[in-house]
Amino acid sequence: HGVYATFLAKPMENEPGSAMHIHQSLVRVDDGQNVFSGASEGEYSPLFAHYLGGLQKYVPQVMAFFAPNVNSYRRLMFGEVSPSNVQWGFDNRTCGLRVPLDTVENMRVESRFAGSDANPYLAIAATLACGLLGIREQLQPTAPCTGSAKELGYDLPRSLGEALDGLEGCQPVIDLMGERFCRAYVSVKRKEYETFFRVISSWEREFLLLTV
Secondary structure (H helix, E strand, C coil): CCCCCCCCCCCCCCCCCCCCCCCCCCEECCCCEECEEEECCEECCHHHHHHHHHHHHHHHHHHHHHCCCCCCCCHHHHHHCCCCCEEEECCCCCCCCEECCCCCCHEEEEEEECEEECCCHHHHHHHHHHHHHHHCCCCCCCCCCCCCHHHHHHCCCHHHHHHHHHHCCHHHHHHHCCHHHHHHHHHHHHHHHHHHHHHCCCCHHCCCCCCC
């Protein structure tokens, strides 16, 4: 039909990008109970609070796994429905971390940061690493966002280069994901970013060539 599929996060300027939302919950090994649930529907456990706090603290530092290409940040920075920060809320789709209103058995958090261009294995591993660190550090989340999280500003990396700087400086995540792997990943992605930056765009030639 003269069309083709792409997993590019933001293939067209005036169209929405494509994401990979990760729904996650933890169950107890011995009885399969959802350990994120509180005593009744709509309540969450202290363990869930720690997990959520870990996501809020560490997600900005692992964005290189959620947004692994230079194009990824066009979706995040210019998308009307893409997350802008690490705010969380109940069934609030303007938040990067959405907690759906559901049954006790299905208590979970939805991470909305990864793009369709992310490697799902790395994105899921990075998400679990953030949550695990939150549990280990007994972190607490902020109060849930009840309005539009978009109005609270942009707190995520603005480029692949900035995201790689964040990952490189986050030793707790590196220890979990593997020092050798993270070093190799950062090196490859830095080379990609440098290669991209060498290309002079048509915008620069149109607006800067004869005016600077």
